[in-house]
Amino acid sequence: MGTGQNTFGKGSSSASGFVSGTGSSSASGFVSGTGQPVVAILTRDGLDEPANLAQIREVAEVRVCTTNSLGPALSDGQGADVLLLWDFFSAALRDNWAQANTLRWVHVCAAGVDAMLFDELRSSDVIVTNAHGVFDGPIAEFVLGSIIAQDKQFHRSQRLQQQKRWERRDTIRTAGRSALVIGTGGIGRAVARLLRTVGLQVTGAGRTERTGDPDFGTVLATDDLSRYVGRFDNVITIAPLTEQTTGLISAEVLAAMKPTSHLINVGRGQLVNELALIEAMRTGAIAAASLDVFDTEPLPELSPLWDMENVHISAHMSGDVVGWRDELADRFLDNLRTYAQGEAPANQVDKALGYVRAG
């Protein structure tokens, strides 16, 4: 472990962050007087602190802060070089950017980093990493469950139960049905694999068309979505939210979908034109929507979505399995240890793209 400066950070003009070779002297060393990283942990009232905080303190000097105290936490003394966005939807870094002079690395405890990215951060050399991988399996299960629940009419059975009505109905065989997974990152891939495992016919959609993908087989281009979306029984949106994907499920795309189709959004609310979706549900342009994410969260009480029988609402929780926060904290600790050894933290977000590039 060397004593020089890392080549990345807010003030650095170098385009790339780390040099991955272990022999490079530019890939190690810290400004901290103790030789330890200085980590600001942004939390908020009501949020438990990371369960492994004591272990984090063994590796780093730690400053736990909330939005109001983020500025000093970043700039006091020799300044923080690491920021852990434990409150992962916070946009507070943007407001305190002027005080982030020593910042080199921000770790976001979420898969999507859309809420925290901003232009100055993008054009800086500060590295952004995310919780790549943590949510893959849980969200894949959630999607599979949503599909079977709709196919087997579980929601309708629950309403009939509330009315004490016995109505035998024919339901749908899920195996053999088709699914379009929009988003070919880690979560999309896990969804594709799980759906294939139980016999669904899966196709992917991403920025570029290709064949022979190990998880999807065929990946179609999202540019053309309305041309082919009508072929699919289930349409799953799990793309990162970027300028390109905002409003991807437009009125036009919804109109092109099968009237019997089921939209499942476990990505971000803004991937879907919510007003167009409300209209599509009203007119029966599509049959059902399972929505875990919304334009505004919590979903406002006045939203017509609440009252729609074929809309199935959950509270942005598709990836939140018991122990998920501990898993997030453990992943950060692993990454921090890597960083403390002068190596590049894993799961770096391509800030121009807005997500981790597939390995």
Add this chain to the structure above:
Amino acid sequence: MGTGQNTFGKGSSSASGFVSGTGSSSASGFVSGTGQPVVAILTRDGLDEPANLAQIREVAEVRVCTTNSLGPALSDGQGADVLLLWDFFSAALRDNWAQANTLRWVHVCAAGVDAMLFDELRSSDVIVTNAHGVFDGPIAEFVLGSIIAQDKQFHRSQRLQQQKRWERRDTIRTAGRSALVIGTGGIGRAVARLLRTVGLQVTGAGRTERTGDPDFGTVLATDDLSRYVGRFDNVITIAPLTEQTTGLISAEVLAAMKPTSHLINVGRGQLVNELALIEAMRTGAIAAASLDVFDTEPLPELSPLWDMENVHISAHMSGDVVGWRDELADRFLDNLRTYAQGEAPANQVDKALGYVRAG
């Protein structure tokens, strides 16, 4: 195709039905004057007739009847040698047994034959066949969906939606959880395979303990159920209903289950002591029950099960996917063609056991 008598049928004293070798003259031929089987099809008001009825008529002389006309349909003219229980829960054969003198084969369009078996039929040489295989895949999906729906709290999300309440909760990772599948027939095996595919830890329970089962790995003996049932997160009952399995999920077994466990009954209502289950749900002895079958069907309006939030009721439909009746009719037609060639129909129920023996 020979012209002699088959060696099976009500009046035959031979213990076995068909001889499977094609060279045997005893395995072919019919009493029908036209050389065709005479098939009585028992239906009921409100039930569509088999979609392939015209094709059945090409192979056989057909008499479509209801409960009231079953007797003459069986006995008129030279009498029917085949009975198709298209109305598959009917017990009408028992009441018309005296007129079934020429009957050789009853095909039941269901997986479970418990509703139609009776002692005189059991001790006769009349062959009983069932819809073995038709429901395997659909019911396996239904079970998997029930497990994920409970793990991800879909039912609770629906109730919260009705109240326009946004409540983010941590849910359960389904992969890695355990499941005990009680019943090692075709459906139980399909359930086991599908659950394993998505990462559940599956164990079987059947009449005899064994290891190295291709679908279950370990099969435990149902005799000992209360000794080991407490090890499982999910308990699935899909055993055939027999004297031995009636009330298998007893008060004692329920008391031995994990307080966090989930009971899924897709077999027969009588596999579970329903009163004991109601009590177990009231006291929180188990966490949830997904019930597709009941002691009395339709479930009476007075049943306390309707009002229980952790009981998920469906109307005996777990295997009923779109096209299932056509599939049942096609399976019978295949079997009838086999029979018309003097060969043994497939999927013969062991009438002493009450189900098709695993091949």
